[in-house]
Structure formats: C-alpha cells, structure tokens
Amino acid sequence: xxxxxxxxxxxxxxxxxxxxxxxxxxxxxxxxxxxxxxxxxxxxxxxxxxxxxxxxxxxxxxxxxxxxxxxxxxxxxxxxxxxxxxxxxxxxxxxxxxxxxxxxxxxxxxxxxxxxxxxxxxxxxxxxxxxxxxxxxxxxxxxxx
Numbered sequence: 001x002x003x004x005x006x007x008x009x010x011x012x013x014x015x016x017x018x019x020x021x022x023x024x025x026x027x028x029x030x031x032x033x034x035x036x037x038x039x040x041x042x043x044x045x046x047x048x049x050x051x052x053x054x055x056x057x058x059x060x061x062x063x064x065x066x067x068x069x070x071x072x073x074x075x076x077x078x079x080x081x082x083x084x085x086x087x088x089x090x091x092x093x094x095x096x097x098x099x100x101x102x103x104x105x106x107x108x109x110x111x112x113x114x115x116x117x118x119x120x121x122x123x124x125x126x127x128x129x130x131x132x133x134x135x136x137x138x139x140x141x142x143x144x145x
Contacts, residue, residue, distance in 0.1 A: 001093065001101065002027045004113060008095035009040035017094040017127050019051040023058045025106055028065035041072040050078045051130060053089060055138035079134035097124055
C-alpha cells in the first residue's frame with residue numbers, strides 16, 4: 001500500500017480511489033506517505049476519493065493524516081456507502097483508473113497490483129456502483145452549537 005501510494009504520487013496520478021471497510025491497517029500516518037501526498041495535493045486537478053464504513057478508527061490510528069486532511073480537504077472526498085452498496089466492501093486502491101492494488105489478506109499482509117484492463121475495469125465498475133449509493137462523511141471540521 002505504501003509503495004503504491006508513493007508511486008502513484010510520484011508518477012503524477014490525477015485521481016486515486018481508496019476503498020476499505022476501515023483504514024486501520026493502512027500506512028496513512030507514515031511520514032513518507034504524508035510527504036508524498038502533500039506534494040501530490042499541491043498539483044492542480046488532483047482528487048482522492050475515500051470510501052469506508054467507518055472513519056472513526058482512522059481518527060484514532062492516524063492523527064497526522066487527519067491533520068493532513070484538514071489542510072488538503074479540497075482535494076479529498078470521504079464517502080460512506082449505505083448497507084446495500086457496501087455490504088461486502090473490498091480493500092483496494094485505484095490510481096487514475098489504470099492501476100489497481102487489491103488487498104488479498106489483511107492478517108498476513110498480501111496484495112496484488114495489476115494494470116490489467118479487465119481487472120481495472122471491473123474495479124472501476126464496482127467502485128462506481130458503491131459511490132452511487134454513498135453519502136458524504138468524515139467532515140474536515142465538526143460544527144457545534
């Protein structure tokens with residue numbers, strides 16, 4: 001995951017989609033990942049789409065990424081799928097609709113990276129279907145009365 005994000009940022013990826021039931025195991029508080037994301041977010045026309053059931057564990061496990069999100073919220077959207085769309089949420093990253101990382105095993109970290117057009121197309125369709133039944137969540141700031 002770390003290598004995938006670093007490569008996508010370095011290669012000038014325009015859009016990334018991150019999807020998982022939660023982002024607990026993701027290296028989002030890694031300083032090198034945050035530096036790469038910061039350089040990437042300063043480019044015009046980039047966007048990161050995050051889809052998850054629950055962003056609260058991320059608040060606890062990755063406080064530096066949460067601060068990064070406050071600064072670069074304009075390039076980031078966070079969505080929560082409804083129960084029907086997100087019943088079995090995959091763990092995957094998609095970069096520019098051209099390269100896909102699919103997590104195969106969370107317990108014994110294993111993933112598969114592919115640029116196979118059929119695999120990427122299938123992942124894009126799956127993500128698009130989930131996005132259609134998703135709503136915004138994980139706001140940059142919490143408003144109170």
